[in-house]
Amino acid sequence: MEVMIGLEVHCQLATRSKLFCSDSTDSRESAPNENTCPICLGFPGSKPVVNRKAIDYGIMVATALNSNIARRMYFSRKSYFYPDMAKNFQVTQYEIPLALGGYVEVGDLKVRIRRVHMEEDPAKLSYVGGDITNSKYVLIDYNRAGAPLLEIVTEPDFKTPQQARAFLEKLSSMLEHIGIYDPSREASLRVDSNVSIEGGNRVEVKNITGFANVEKALGYEIVRQRGLLRMNMKAVMETRHFDAATRTTKSLRKKEAEADYGYIFDPDLPSITLSEASIKKVADAMPELPDQRVARISGSYGLDEYQAKVLVYTDKNLADFFEECCTRYAYKDPPHAANWIINYLLKSLNWNMTAIKGSKVRAGTFIEFLGLIDSGTITERYAKELIKEYVDTGISPTELAERNIRSTPKINLEEIVSAIISSNRQAVEEFKGGNARALQFMIGQVLAKTNKQADPNAIKELILKMISEAK
Template structure:
């Protein structure tokens, strides 16, 4: 099947990734850990743009940028430097943004996504480093506010702007691209995507090969899909009414789900880029091998390896490798000699991940607990950050124990799932939970007692069965199950009933 792209939609995305796992900002030693702090408490003369302050480049930020570039298959530039992008805005404390211009640190690359009609390459145009502006809070809506409150804590945070080619043909593909990008970035351990403002998106959209419109102020992936759906509809309607699409910048109003034109004198610009005299150029080419050596196995490579090394479906391989912690967790389980890798895939990808999604939890990274072996723990926390206090943890040992217990018949499939739920909701180890909740299969004599009682108490049904009404047996099995509170195995109950009735 080939996707026809009936509206000729072309979407390119500019994604700003905030490298919040660095200790300090891009050009000064201010801490990046400002998210729960009072306004204007994580600023210094440099990131506040005080007269006379000078920037110095954070070496680790350059290394992270190269890491991202390499992970996206980009060419790393031989030599680069920072430029000044001159424009006026209250969130910009120096009256210019320090960014990269003609020599971005990373050039062309690509990201592979699951497109409308199978796998599809999305071209990366470039990825460059720049500083984050401060954060503005409009007192009321942007066009009618009484004033603007400025918090410079974010000012000077390291951003990597990843610019794609207009290769996406639908909001769905855009969403898939963002998810894939997020997955790769998570693997690189350069940012915490759960933090507010960690990934921000500007979109370029056109239909029927027309002029492109830039949509700014998209703050979430869900928002990106909504903004794009709206904008495509708006452009199509405009054309249908005989109107024209003109090159412009529009602002996404998340609350109303619409894009608004931003064409005012204030947004007219001539950025007057020139090299930042206060910073020296950077020669980075000779650092590529060292940085490349720190790259982890990335999602696509891991997926291929899983398919080769383990017995699993491609769907499972994708699901298990979208997140490195899940993948590591899976491997810790599957590598146990008593566990079948296919079983493990079902348990981790379908059951465990399902329970995790149901609770709206996100994997929070490996624990640093030195007692537990690496990759054996997965910490989960509230993904939507509405309730960041929710945290649960489950170990690979737990899952190994559960799968083992199911396989040797100690507990039922349902009980296995129940154990996972209890650990996620209440804590505890698999062994403890199974004991505490009495989930182990009951002894045969308890079942036998239940069978005799059932026969004694349900004479009519027994007679019906003996008279040839097979259905009555199901009723009797149900009664046995009821008496054992569901802990008996249904097949075993049926066999015991049939044997007792025949005798």
Template sequence: MAGEKFTSDVVIGLEIHAEMATQSKLFCGCSTHGTDEPNTRTCEVCLGMPGSKPVLNRKAVDFALKLCLALNCRIAPQLVFSRKSYFYPDMAKNYQISQYEIPLGKKGSLKLKSGKEVGITRVHIEEDPAALVHPSGMERSTYVLVDYNRSGDPLCEIVTDPELESPSEARDFMKQLITVLNYLSIFDINRCIIKADCNVSIKESGYVRAEIKNVTGFKEIERALKYEVERQKKEVHEGNSLKQETRAWDPDLGITRPMRTKEVEEEYGYILDPDLTVIDITDEMVSAVEQDMPELAESKIEKYVKEYNLKKEDAEILSQEKLLADLFEKVAEEIDPVLAAKWLRRELVRVLNYSKKKLAEIELDERHLIDLLKLVEEKKITETTGQNLIEKLLQEPFDVKEYVENQGLAAVSDKGELEKFCKEAVEENPKAVEDLKQGNENSLNFLVGQVMRKTKGKAVPKEVNEILRKLVG
């Protein structure tokens, strides 16, 4: 039995396909993005027309090399492409140009949030097939349309060792991987697709493996795996024996269903692609890519905790997206990092989530943000004002300092003036004052609220609090 080496309750391995964000396709000059009008971003190469010849996009190789380095893979000495043959309507040539014997990278690893290292079996480059369009859904359509816009897009395939032990680990693996892809700027989360074939088996069955094909998105991967683990347990519990098979995930119904029984390994009849020459991966090539490697999230987290004294949780959130981490580091050069972390993590992320926007999509001048946080840091504006300004800043850029001045938003810091407002509030609300004297703390909050209203939110609540207590005695 294949599963003898395993001991955990659940064994999961992933085969992930991530689209790389190059401008042009893997073997022709067609654009990878732009118009979605079907079959417009195509040429004789990505349509597989007789006589056409592939020419390798070197940028895609650099991208994949970056990923191999980030995943601590051993890099192959040569780049070799093979033809993977099978007949399917989404295949322009009925073979896919892929890598077989010698993948670009192998024996790598990726660390999960828990600190567990997951082995990477291999990383290789291949071309995307076309998209099949079922005009009335997959079940009911009597015909299928083919859109070749995607045909020939560059993909990276990442295969993990079967070391993931739960659906949530699989989800976290995907999350960590997407973070790495994002840091390397080789994946565009807005237009690139990432999907996985999930291999899963359980101890009770003696690890009879099912492969769930083509699950898109890390949340879906967790859902599909959860369902499949439960299904397998139920089958075994009911005394049914499992068989090795390929299953499809239906995200609408939240179930997997059988596609075909896998009695033998699929037969792809690999040969070397004789249209592409073997390319030596020289030390110069690798070191050029190495020099271009950004600092990755893992080391940023460490840095933030050690050098900036951030909490690990804050460090993790800030480093999840490269853009956010870069912004944070710039801000932290001028503002207390702990304060900066708090404001970026809580306020900025809150507003982004609320408006369902990504940092990349908004026009944000980091200078404005630094100005704003400086005003907060120096207590020149109140936190409430700061929060309001961040909301505004994420809608459109504006000069924060000037705006605060023009709108008179500066915090009331003149003790005398503040005392005047407090006295007014005490005089106008004798009942609340009485209640406070009786020890009702809610009344203090009420009075503070009155003062804040008078100052249009420009007072620092803590200071108001102190003055009121003194006044009421």
């Protein structure tokens, strides 16, 4: 039973103003319904004007996706009755979208792109006291209505939820590198997915926020649809909602056919003709894309491909941070820096539920931290503890380490080792008899006494020395 998954990704373009009016798209500091005007509320007689910047952003994304950009594009009205659109229609591109075709390579999988089109975002609905299936009433905020969205539709090329997630992570990194979207804004990337199993109907799961949730929603849907098929039942063609709390999907409504929307060309918006020169100009100004960056930073800094991919695909800012360490601060051992960023810095940031950009970590102080390890001033073991404190506070690691040394009594390692040896005679005899684990046991005892501050190798050497001298 083959699984087929297709994705529709809605990306909110980070233009200053909305798609057809001059209201701000950034409503983080605004009261509900403050950023609205007769155009985005659809008052009679209001005339929309296309935001050229949004079109340019769309062309950049289509170029990155290897899509064929239309030389002439149109806007259509998609008619439906729902409170999230005051006009009772959404301006979108249906008949002739911004771009058709294209692909993205994710590992060995070549994901085909079906189409890329622009549309306006509907208003935000808040379901008070519940979710879409059970809330008492709904509040509407039109601040978001009319913001430019780019919809990227894939062919049903994914076989597993993990592939879908890997694609989304790569796509998000591409959009960040192009610089047309702001991941820190609420719901800047929203995902609808289609799932079907050979022999069954196509089910749509709508409005999933967060890539981890996409993976969970798809996983649940596949199990549900397989269960139905096993009982000789078919999944109904419908739209479902993902409930993040229960990790399940619930039926929302039977799926409308495209014909039900009664698309017509929007008479208020003229067609837009794109000249070869204007497309080329945008393409020439394209910034470096993630795949190019992975190749460049693994080559010029001597990283292995895995390290480069983690830095680039986790978060563009993380890759920027790494490069700042190695260029502006000229850190001499880039693979070592990458190793500490990927394995320990990232873990501490995740633990604090923050990304590098919003954290107190700076390349200048991080270099200082690496320097303490390189010079042997602190042990790697202690560094793994220190990095947590550093990520928490952002205080200079040199200062943190000095403070900690002041506050802990000076360790006399010889005294501790000598005490452990004399109080563990049996372990000493066992070690002499060839039991290596007895030595590990004593190292552990000494480490515990030093609050894990001492270097295990130094302890080992000291124990061996003292045992042999005592012979």
